[in-house]
Amino acid sequence: MGNDKYQVLKDYFGYTAFREGQETLIDGILSGRDALGIMPTGAGKSLCFQVPALLMDGVTLIISPLISLMKDQVNALNQSGIPAAFLNSSLTAAQYRSALEYAKSGRYRIIYVAPERLMTESFLDLTHHVRISMVGVDEAHCISQWGQDFRPSYLKIRTFIDQLEERPVISAFTATATDAVKDDIVKILELENPVMVTTGFDRKNLYFEVQKPRDKFTSVLTYLEEHPDTSGIVYCLTRKNVEEVCEKLCDAGYKATRYHAGLSDEERKRNQDDFLYDNKSIMVATNAFGMGIDKSNVSFVIHYNMPKNIESYYQEAGRAGRDGEPADCILLYSGQDVVTNQFLIEHSSDNEELDDELSEQVREKDRQRLRAMTFYCSTNECLREYILRYFGERSANFCGNCSNCNQNFEDVDITVDTQKILSCVKRMGERYGVKMIVDTLRGSKNERLLSLGLDHLSTYGIMKETKEQRLREIIQFLLLHDYLRSSDSEYPVLCLGSNARKALFDAEKIQMKLPKEEAPKPKKAAASQLPPENKVLFDRLKKLRASIAFRQSVPAYIVFTDATLREMAAVVPQTEEELMDISGIGQRKLEKYGDTFLSAIREFLQDEEN
Template structure:
């Protein structure tokens, strides 16, 4: 009897049931149908083409945009006994020729290639001579010219349908709002494909947004103290900021590495490899460290600067908790972030239509940050998905923010902008409102204005919050010609005239925490009892050593979720170990005895 999809899922991947839409997608593609799959990061997209690849005759050609991503996915498949390979520029001529022979002789189940290689005449001719089972186009949002991951070669992938019309295609992405979805369908000629749109909700991620206090480093350190021994990513806006934050984390005793496009390529690659192979590494990076980060046990993603858009934020935070375990997305931002991003957009070389789109996206993200509503509802709404009720797992749900009547303060702030000529930034405006006689105030004689000192009832942090929320509400804009000066928009007129009112979220007081409260224990961080934690740590040390010996990412040996289940279940023999989710027959044969020995030694 031939294997069924469920047989393969259990025997190879160690799971007893499909999740969500996986079973329907697998059945549709295995029977020869085209599909567009939108599924959040961690939702199990790979299974949607890997199982059909094993069910269908012929090889599955997987189009993947990043070398590191395809290498890790191939190694993970080889670990579970699947005949997988990749062709990319890292291979020598002899190895590439061997893989091409395996392709032609039907000895591969899946072959991963970059779009640039696939589109060469030589490779297309090679595929003409092979038996093809299906085409999988991963990271399909790369087809969109409006996205930051745009790859022009993706737009030429219609050649697959034109040249092999009877070979099914499955396009997959985790990040696609409605316009991007339409563009994928149009550019890849998937008009007749069945669309499978899963919920974009990631219920295991807790979302928190905090106003930046100073540079935000102390806030970041306090946040990271809740995640001892855990892996995570810290995103920063610039290369200089990345290096500064990484240095400060190292001084605080953390295993922190830097990653940005300006680094030497070999150092960058070594840092990425360490992050994938070792446990407890904090990677501080620009968005250059992005697509292709397949590590499932990232427990947190922190942003120390404001991202560029809701899509970017969602995609970056989605790298946390791919294994379904509890994870955190933490963002600190300030008005300076907004000013810097607006300047970057408006002074860029993009066309006016693109600039307007990017500014709208930035405004939407600022509105998300200042919102008093459920964070998850706001994120899902951006992707066209409505959620009834709060999520109970974001800062606004867990600690509903208070609000206050900001009408009078807003009128004072708007008047200060107007009476100083709409040529100054927030710092100077706050000094004027609070009656601080700085050299700059004296130079421009702003101490004689009627607004000088009218805002002594609010402190510096509160005034900055007022200006931030005025910008979020569309009452204030940034004049990039005057180095980030604030200027009034048309929406400010009725507010200045007293024809409308506004309410603002109350600025939270700066947290004062004792040294004793500041750090979480590893047992608390991993939510394990002491005995289970000891077994878990022993298993992670064994996994790290095994990964180093094989020069593979640690998670291709076993996911953290699997090690956790082993540590909690404490199986006594191979039969009990085989019942742990995530342990297929190949891994049981390969690692079973070693795992049991670790449990025995940790007892």
């Protein structure tokens, strides 16, 4: 296999230099030390155990929970001339027996195995026939109850290692780990004096944005129109969302495919290949897609729904820009996403082998992570800094490459607003959720509020001039900074937090970043208000749009919406600059349709003159 790490790197993997952190971990492992590598998606974790595996005597076992990852990595290794195999539930009984026999005969240097297989009689028998030089634990965060994907089967790893005749080197790798998870990995795996590398979580080429659109699908279409000829992933929370979004994208003329656990293995494989080989440019998927997928030219990841924790979000978003080129990570947020995630947490059956007490502990940690994810979607601070701080990393509070840093914000004194909100929560007995607090402060006349007598409180209506959206933003800020806290229940209620006293009694000045409120734009002309001659133009433009849509086999609204055509008919633009001022016309549509529609308008004006 070669006796030099650089020779192995070049001969088998085709690289001439190691990336940050790789060489430190490889050197540690080759010197006989345990290792822990925390490296973000795309940083090259696999090489850290694959290169040493080819330079050590004996067999390296890689424990992984992901069948698709095992298959892909084993296929890639075999293609590179490295004998490797996997042992998991996707093999038939006959295939599994054959793989074990080949392993006993010394055919493989690297064997991937699911954690559930470790303590089976047949696998333990294998360990008596081969020398195991290293046990590598991939997705090592799964061993910790603090991890976002705790798997009790990972707790068997240490038991397995203890019964081996000779202790191997133990290495562990993960893309996302907080300090608590990192400590758990070291403790539970009993790593001895491990070489530890955290390469840093920051991916400077990734742009982060949170949108709160009224119509999520329109936002996706707008993005795709503005970024033609790009490849990306649209993540959805449920299979139903995947089906709907994929179908609508295909109807709109985009090359999209889908991936979720409800499809057959054959279709998942076919759709995954279509995406990987650029037959389809857009993959619409649940979080079942992506682990171990090394597609370098993914230029965007759009989350159609908010994931349930920062760890999952950053791992999924990190599948963009693996080639180092600029890439976009956009999250489309709505309050319903929180409700859906809360339901999934309360009714999860991922770990049926847990007892009731442990299940509740896991759920409680999932609720905490969901709150952190919700705060991410609500903060007006730098999004990159929020993520890095979550993982225990310090960073500047202005990155210049996220939607919050690029928006027009101002520092607003919210001291008085804070006191009003906290007083309202207190006077309402700390028994109500955000919606009821907001309605009371804004003086709502809703039936339930009146029946509870909340309209008699001194805080009723004291913020009626404040828009609901801004009031909710301030409440989220107060939750994030512990002036308020939310109860851990299926129907959360607001309570005073540990910093409430400072705001209410210590005259603490409180400031937050808020987007500058823009002056209301003049109303556009509606179709019913169009003069007769402009109605004629509107009808002409509709016919032109219909002919273009027919030629392109797309719905008419994909070319331009009725609202855009109405404004066009009302304004009668005659230059590209004037056309660009019309709502719904961006640079791409200007380039694609501008000349055609301007010609039609000029023809109309000539006809009017004649």
